Amino acid sequence: MTTVMLVDDSATMLMSLKAILTKAGYAVETAGHGKEALDKLGKGVKPNLIISDVNMPQMDGITFAREARKAPGMRFTPILMLTTESEATKRAEAKAAGATGWLVKPVGPDQLLGVIKQVLPGA
Amino acid sequence: MPSLLRRLSPATAAPEEQSVRPDAVATALDPVPAYCDVVDGHVHDVIAQTDEAATAIIQQLVKVDSLAEVMAGDVAQLAGTLGRTETELSQVSSSNDQLVGRLISYFLHRDQQIRALVDQMRELDQHVKQIEEVSRATNILALNAMIEAVRAGEAGEGFSVVADEVRKLAHRSAEAAHGIGSSIGDLTARLDAVLSDDSQFDREQEIPQTNEETAMTRRLGGIANAQREMSELVAGILKDTVNAADQVQRSSAALTTETTGAVGHVQFQDITRQMLEHVAEAVVDVRRQSEDVVAYARGGLTEEELMSRVISVEALRAKHVMSRQRSTHAAQTGGPAHADAEPLIELF
Numbered sequence: 001m002t003t004v005m006l007v008d009d010s011a012t013m014l015m016s017l018k019a020i021l022t023k024a025g026y027a028v029e030t031a032g033h034g035k036e037a038l039d040k041l042g043k044g045v046k047p048n049l050i051i052s053d054v055n056m057p058q059m060d061g062i063t064f065a066r067e068a069r070k071a072p073g074m075r076f077t078p079i080l081m082l083t084t085e086s087e088a089t090k091r092a093e094a095k096a097a098g099a100t101g102w103l104v105k106p107v108g109p110d111q112l113l114g115v116i117k118q119v120l121p122g123a
Numbered sequence: 124m125p126s127l128l129r130r131l132s133p134a135t136a137a138p139e140e141q142s143v144r145p146d147a148v149a150t151a152l153d154p155v156p157a158y159c160d161v162v163d164g165h166v167h168d169v170i171a172q173t174d175e176a177a178t179a180i181i182q183q184l185v186k187v188d189s190l191a192e193v194m195a196g197d198v199a200q201l202a203g204t205l206g207r208t209e210t211e212l213s214q215v216s217s218s219n220d221q222l223v224g225r226l227i228s229y230f231l232h233r234d235q236q237i238r239a240l241v242d243q244m245r246e247l248d249q250h251v252k253q254i255e256e257v258s259r260a261t262n263i264l265a266l267n268a269m270i271e272a273v274r275a276g277e278a279g280e281g282f283s284v285v286a287d288e289v290r291k292l293a294h295r296s297a298e299a300a301h302g303i304g305s306s307i308g309d310l311t312a313r314l315d316a317v318l319s320d321d322s323q324f325d326r327e328q329e330i331p332q333t334n335e336e337t338a339m340t341r342r343l344g345g346i347a348n349a350q351r352e353m354s355e356l357v358a359g360i361l362k363d364t365v366n367a368a369d370q371v372q373r374s375s376a377a378l379t380t381e382t383t384g385a386v387g388h389v390q391f392q393d394i395t396r397q398m399l400e401h402v403a404e405a406v407v408d409v410r411r412q413s414e415d416v417v418a419y420a421r422g423g424l425t426e427e428e429l430m431s432r433v434i435s436v437e438a439l440r441a442k443h444v445m446s447r448q449r450s451t452h453a454a455q456t457g458g459p460a461h462a463d464a465e466p467l468i469e470l471f
Contacts, residue, residue, distance in 0.1 A: 012178055019383075055397070101471055104468070105390050106387065107468070109387040
């Protein structure tokens with residue numbers, strides 16, 4: 001089963017996205033911020049895709065994306081940034097950090113699942 | 124110190140002769156931190172309430188979605204069972220039709236054989252009548268022979284005995300022929316009754332009769348018709364139920380699509396939360412600045428320290444992360460409206 005890791009400091013967002021992805025047939029791992037997500041990767045969790053918020057406490061999404069790329073087996077795993085942030089400079093930072101895409105909230109379920117199909121064509 | 128206070132409040136600057144009273148400014152600003160704390164408390168209360176409401180909404184939607192899926196599964200199972208029942212009923216009905224058809228054929232064939240037998244027996248009746256005729260003629264001949272034997276006198280005595288025996292034989296032959304004829308008549312009457320039995324059952328059913336039909340074949344035809352009508356009725360009910368089940372399945376699928384969409388819309392709470400958190404941060408800035416002014420007025424802060432911490436609308440703008448926040452900012456300050464050129468979804 002394809003596993004998606006959700007990283008967001010909003011419990012509401014985690015719950016909402018988890019409901020959408022679970023219904024679509026994905027297994028879901030959640031983390032409340034970048035550091036927690038990084039810890040999970042360090043403990044052997046190997047998601048097929050990561051969807052991360054940008055503005056989070058402890059470790060923001062862009063730093064997390066940069067660090068996640070260094071984790072074993074995560075070099076080519078798609079990382080989508082899902083955020084309210086619309087500043088172009090932040091987007092460029094995320095791209096440089098290794099993010100695969102940038103999605104501005106709110107994103108409809110169909111749009112989100114469509115993007116996932118694009119970055120995970122076989123899933 | 125007074126000159127700075129005048130600069131900070133140009134709109135309320137006092138005339139030259141009016142002296143600025145720093146203590147009054149500090150006293151006037153004293154309630155601002157508490158005021159800001161209350162506003163901050165309200166903002167965070169709204170955040171907590173919307174968070175709680177959004178969580179409850181998602182939980183309810185997930186539950187509704189789950190129930191809709193269970194219902195769709197149950198209905199699909201029911202529709203499958205009904206579909207199979209409809210097929211089986213159709214097969215049973217067809218099988219019954221074939222069975223009744225074979226029975227009707229069997230009875231028609233049997234009836235034809237009985238009719239042929241009756242016809243043959245009626246032909247036997249003709250032969251019996253011929254035997255009776257022969258017996259009568261033989262009896263007359265025997266009587267004539269006896270008369271002739273009496274005329275012949277002593278010479279005819281032997282012949283008279285033979286003639287009497289012939290008469291007796293003729294009589295017995297006539298009796299036997301009559302018995303056979305009666306038996307044949309009785310048998311043919313009974314077989315006719317079997318073929319043309321018109322019972323109360325047939326009259327009640329008002330089944331049309333044809334020349335080839337008998338009571339049994341008419342009954343079988345009636346049973347077949349009744350069974351066919353019942354099958355068609357049940358099949359119609361099953362079909363309607365299957366259609367209703369399909370409709371429920373489609374409605375359930377539409378409902379789960381709607382609930383998923385609704386779950387997606389709950390992202391509004393996260394966006395609202397972030398906007399309110401920025402408002403709360405701005406309130407904290409106002410609070411701090413009021414404290415700084417009070418401290419300056421009371422000599423606890425230098426002018427340089429105060430001015431280095433003064434809040435600005437431009438600094439507030441720099442904290443915005445959303446396009447909507449920047450648009451609102453521009454609308455309030457009269458600045459240029461900010462339009463994001465970047466797409467909402469972009470794959471690098």
